Amino acid sequence: MDVYLPPEAVPLTPEMEGYRARVMDCTARPEELDELYTLHVGPAIVGHIRPEFARRLEEFSDVFDVRSKDASVVMSRELRTPEERTKAMAGVLRELRSQGVITGWRDELYPVVEAFHQTPLMLVERAAVPYLGVRAYGVHINGYTVSEEGEVKMWVARRSKTKQTWPSKLDHIVAGGQPVGISCADNVIKECQEEASIPEPLARKAKPCGAVSYVCMQLAGLKRDVLFVYDLELPADFKPKPEDGEVEEFMLWPIPKVAEVIQTTTEFKPNCALVVIDFLIRHGYIKPDEPGYLDLFTGLRIGHCA
Amino acid sequence: MDVYLPPEAVPLTPEMEGYRARVMDCTARPEELDELYTLHVGPAIVGHIRPEFARRLEEFSDVFDVRSKDASVVMSRELRTPEERTKAMAGVLRELRSQGVITGWRDELYPVVEAFHQTPLMLVERAAVPYLGVRAYGVHINGYTVSEEGEVKMWVARRSKTKQTWPSKLDHIVAGGQPVGISCADNVIKECQEEASIPEPLARKAKPCGAVSYVCMQLAGLKRDVLFVYDLELPADFKPKPEDGEVEEFMLWPIPKVAEVIQTTTEFKPNCALVVIDFLIRHGYIKPDEPGYLDLFTGLRIGHCA
Numbered sequence: 001m002d003v004y005l006p007p008e009a010v011p012l013t014p015e016m017e018g019y020r021a022r023v024m025d026c027t028a029r030p031e032e033l034d035e036l037y038t039l040h041v042g043p044a045i046v047g048h049i050r051p052e053f054a055r056r057l058e059e060f061s062d063v064f065d066v067r068s069k070d071a072s073v074v075m076s077r078e079l080r081t082p083e084e085r086t087k088a089m090a091g092v093l094r095e096l097r098s099q100g101v102i103t104g105w106r107d108e109l110y111p112v113v114e115a116f117h118q119t120p121l122m123l124v125e126r127a128a129v130p131y132l133g134v135r136a137y138g139v140h141i142n143g144y145t146v147s148e149e150g151e152v153k154m155w156v157a158r159r160s161k162t163k164q165t166w167p168s169k170l171d172h173i174v175a176g177g178q179p180v181g182i183s184c185a186d187n188v189i190k191e192c193q194e195e196a197s198i199p200e201p202l203a204r205k206a207k208p209c210g211a212v213s214y215v216c217m218q219l220a221g222l223k224r225d226v227l228f229v230y231d232l233e234l235p236a237d238f239k240p241k242p243e244d245g246e247v248e249e250f251m252l253w254p255i256p257k258v259a260e261v262i263q264t265t266t267e268f269k270p271n272c273a274l275v276v277i278d279f280l281i282r283h284g285y286i287k288p289d290e291p292g293y294l295d296l297f298t299g300l301r302i303g304h305c306a
Numbered sequence: 307m308d309v310y311l312p313p314e315a316v317p318l319t320p321e322m323e324g325y326r327a328r329v330m331d332c333t334a335r336p337e338e339l340d341e342l343y344t345l346h347v348g349p350a351i352v353g354h355i356r357p358e359f360a361r362r363l364e365e366f367s368d369v370f371d372v373r374s375k376d377a378s379v380v381m382s383r384e385l386r387t388p389e390e391r392t393k394a395m396a397g398v399l400r401e402l403r404s405q406g407v408i409t410g411w412r413d414e415l416y417p418v419v420e421a422f423h424q425t426p427l428m429l430v431e432r433a434a435v436p437y438l439g440v441r442a443y444g445v446h447i448n449g450y451t452v453s454e455e456g457e458v459k460m461w462v463a464r465r466s467k468t469k470q471t472w473p474s475k476l477d478h479i480v481a482g483g484q485p486v487g488i489s490c491a492d493n494v495i496k497e498c499q500e501e502a503s504i505p506e507p508l509a510r511k512a513k514p515c516g517a518v519s520y521v522c523m524q525l526a527g528l529k530r531d532v533l534f535v536y537d538l539e540l541p542a543d544f545k546p547k548p549e550d551g552e553v554e555e556f557m558l559w560p561i562p563k564v565a566e567v568i569q570t571t572t573e574f575k576p577n578c579a580l581v582v583i584d585f586l587i588r589h590g591y592i593k594p595d596e597p598g599y600l601d602l603f604t605g606l607r608i609g610h611c612a
Contacts, residue, residue, distance in 0.1 A: 010423045117316045117597040184594045207590035211603055228594040282588060284513035288490045288534040291423040297517055298611045305600045 010291040018263025020292060022273040023299035025266065026214040028222065033215075036222060037066070039132055040074045041085065041121045044114050048133035048222045049073055056101055063088045085122035093128045102127055104164050110136055111180040115306040116226070123180055133222035135306075136177060139188050140275040141206055141230045143173035143196070143240070145252065152255050152283070154276075155240055157196075158248040159269070169269040170261070172276075173232075173240055173250065174198065184208070184228050195247065196240035198232075206232040209282060212274045213303030226305055229275055231282075255285060274300055316597040324569025325586075326598060328579040329605035331572065332520040334528065339521075342528060343372070345438055346380045347391065347427045350420050354439035354528045355379055362407055369394045391428035399434045408433055410470050416442055417486040421612040422532070429486055439528035441612075442483060445494050446581040447512055447536040449479035449502070449546070451558065458561050458589070460582075461546055463502075464554040465575070475575040476567070478582075479538075479546055479556065480504065490514070490534050501553065502546035504538075512538040515588060518580045519609030532611055535581055537588075561591060580606055 012020065037054040039047030049057075054073050058066045065074040079085045096102045104127045111120035112134045129136050143155040155173040159166055176191035178184060192203035213226045234240075240250045253261075259280060262273050278300050280286045286293065318326065343360040345353030355363075360379050364372045371380040385391045402408045410433045417426035418440045435442050449461040461479040465472055482497035484490060498509035519532045546556045559567075565586060568579050584606050586592045592599065 116594075116600050208593050209588050209590065211594070211600065226600065231590075282515050284515065284537075287514050288422075288517070294422055294517065294532065294611045298607075301604075301607070305604045 012292045013290065015259070015263050016286075016290055016292040016296065019277050019286070019296050020299070022262055022266075022268075022270070022277060023296065023302075025270045026216045026274055027299065027302055028215050028217040032217045033222075035071075036133065037071045037073050039134070040072060041112070042075075042077070044121065046112050046114065046121060046132075046134050048224070049131065050221045053101075053131050053221060056096060057092070060092045060095075063092055082120055082122050086124070089122055089124050089128075093125050097127075102131060108177070109180050110134075110177070120180060126177060126179070130218055130220035130223050133224060135224045135226065135303075138175065138177045138225060138227045138271075139184055139191065139230060140172050140227045140272065141174040141188060141192065141232050142275065142279045143198075143232045143234050145234055145236050145238075147236065153252045154255060154258050154279075155196075155234070156251045156253050156258065157240075157242075158251070160246050160248050163246055166269045168248070170267045170272065171247070171269050172272050175227075175272065175275075178228070188230060192232075194244050195242070196250065197243045198234075198238075198240065202234070202238070203232070206230040210278070211305055212271075212278050212300045213305045214271065214274060215303045216270070224303055225271065226303060227271060227275060229278055231279070255280070255283075259285060318598045319596060321565070321569050322592075322596055322598040322602065325583050325592070325602050326605070328568055328572075328574070328576070328583060329602065329608075331576045332522045332580055333605065333608055334521050334523040338523045339528075341377075342439065343377045343379050345440070346378060347418070348381075348383070350427065352418050352420065352427060352438075352440050354530070355437065356527050359407075359437050359527060362402060363398070366398045366401075369398055388426055388428050392430075395428055395430050395434075399431050403433075408437060414483070415486050416440075416483070426486060432483060432485070436524055436526035436529050439530060441530045441532065441609075444481065444483045444531060444533045444577075445490055445497065445536060446478050446518075446533045446578065447480040447494060447498065447538050448581065448585045449504075449538045449540050451540050451542050451544075453542065459558045460561060460564050460585075461502075461540065462557045462559050462564065463546075463548075464557070466552050466554050469552055472575045474554070476573045476578065477553070477575050478578050481533075481578065481581075484534070494536060498538075500550050501548070502556065503549045504540075504544075504546060508540070508544070509538070512536040516584070517611055518577075518584050518606045519611045520577065520580060521609045522576070530609055531577065532609060533577060533581060535584055537585070561586070561589075565591060 036048040038045045039049055054066050057064045079088050106126040108126040109123040110126050110129055112122050113120050145153050157171040159169050159171050161167050174191050174195045188206050189200055189203045192198035209229050209231050211228050216223045261267055342354040344351045345355055360372050363370045385394050412432040414432040415429040416432050416435055418428050419426050451459050463477040465475050465477050467473050480497050480501045494512050495506055495509045498504035515535050515537050517532055517534050522529045567573055
């Protein structure tokens with residue numbers, strides 16, 4: 001007879017339940033992951049692919065060996081160098097684009113790496129990243145003001161209704177993917193200029209504060225992202241201006257309002273919600289004495305940070 | 307023939323190598339973990355025990371079933387409630403103390419939990435925590451000043467030569483274990499008073515900023531700690547005073563000096579080094595463009611944060 005008494009379940013506050021729901025919005029379920037094909041380049045597993053997309057790759061047998069037996073897509077070992085792999089992959093992706101399989105072409109190359117700072121195994125068109133389920137990197141900037149009385153407000157962007165991804169959702173003042181050939185620091189400055197007209201001297205004050213990561217299922221496939229997080233304290237009189245038409249409006253919200261919108265709605269673009277929760281933890285708005293704190297903290301870095 | 311070209315190894319800077327060495331100082335090697343016995347309470351694995359200590363527990367067969375076959379120590383299921391387990395464990399530990407097996411008695415009870423905020427499965431004397439390899443929690447406070455010109459300095463404590471653990475090592479201005487029956491917030495206030503004479507109104511400004519965790523082998527056994535991290539900006543004219551005789555002296559060091567001592571020496575108590583590295587990351591002193599950044603960031607939370 002087992003007379004073990006299990007520990008009592010700790011009830012979460014509605015606020016913590018809300019934060020937790022936002023993390024779950026960005027976290028793939030185990031059964032979603034189970035059905036994916038692994039993408040191999042040499043001995044490295046670099047991606048995870050939906051079965052439907054894996055079958056699309058079967059027709060490119062000079063580039064891929066698609067094996068349903070062990071649910072793997074193996075890139076041809078005849079492709080020896082990053083340059084050869086990049087070229088072969090570009091041909092495949094262009095063809096799939098013309099077939100209408102891959103949409104949202106960006107003409108921007110992303111590195112496929114086993115870990116950040118390593119020489120890329122190849123470069124691929126950004127739009128193909130979720131189809132291939134390769135890890136991608138980005139920079140997200142929390143732009144905020146602190147009044148003389150110490151009140152903190154955060155700049156929140158409303159994405160344009162015509163944006164191809166996540167139209168009309170709430171976003172960071174500045175955020176962008178990390179393409180090949182530019183440092184994170186320079187990318188922050190570039191994106192600050194492009195997305196919110198933040199001049200370089202001000203953008204240089206953005207302070208790196210760590211990272212969040214997630215593994216999340218989307219229609220195209222698996223998003224495996226590591227986002228480098230920056231804090232940028234802005235002067236009270238600075239007003240961000242949309243420069244590239246991707247933002248509908250910028251709003252300056254008190255932190256309690258930002259927190260409430262995160263807790264009670266899905267208005268924020270899901271990965272931005274994670275970065276904002278990380279901000280709330282780092283700045284002491286969410287506290288260790290609140291049940292669920294460590295689960296939430298861990299949930300912000302479910303993806304492998306490599 | 308495998309013609310895969312592996313990605314180039316990325317050389318780390320000497321600074322990053324130094325930080326990485328401090329993380330390794332706090333990280334058990336796989337072969338150290340392999341030899342440990344698991345400690346079971348009901349269906350939960352709550353600890354990890356050195357074989358030598360597991361053999362010591364064999365003589366208490368009314369409390370433990372020690373099985374060398376599957377390297378497990380199973381607490382008797384006849385002990386139904388946390389109270390019964392606490393009492394039985396206290397008897398065992400007192401006996402082992404009188405035999406000289408457990409040293410450094412503290413007369414302070416720590417909860418044994420599967421996760422923070424859960425009802426404890428039992429309470430155990432703090433000195434026994436590493437022998438049992440149960441998870442423990444603590445609060446560490448980064449005390450720092452910011453000058454009008456923006457220069458940041460950190461208060462560093464030199465532990466007393468007569469301290470039982472880590473004598474003469476460098477430490478945080480305030481840090482302490484998290485015993486049962488007190489919130490993290492109240493513990494911070496208590497420790498601030500006891501360790502550095504920081505008055506309550508000032509101590510209340512300590513801001514929780516997340517956690518670090520580690521799993522590290524010591525002579526007694528496995529340390530599995532989660533440390534809640536706080537930042538406390540102190541006024542320029544505040545001078546901490548040792549109140550309980552555990553600190554030799556307090557020193558106010560510019561951040562580059564703190565960083566250099568971390569990088570090039572083992573002068574800091576190992577777990578404090580982790581918390582300081584976390585501070586350096588959160589405050590932008592270590593940057594994502596430095597090779598090894600994500601490994602370092604991940605290395606600060608090797609232990610399961612639950």
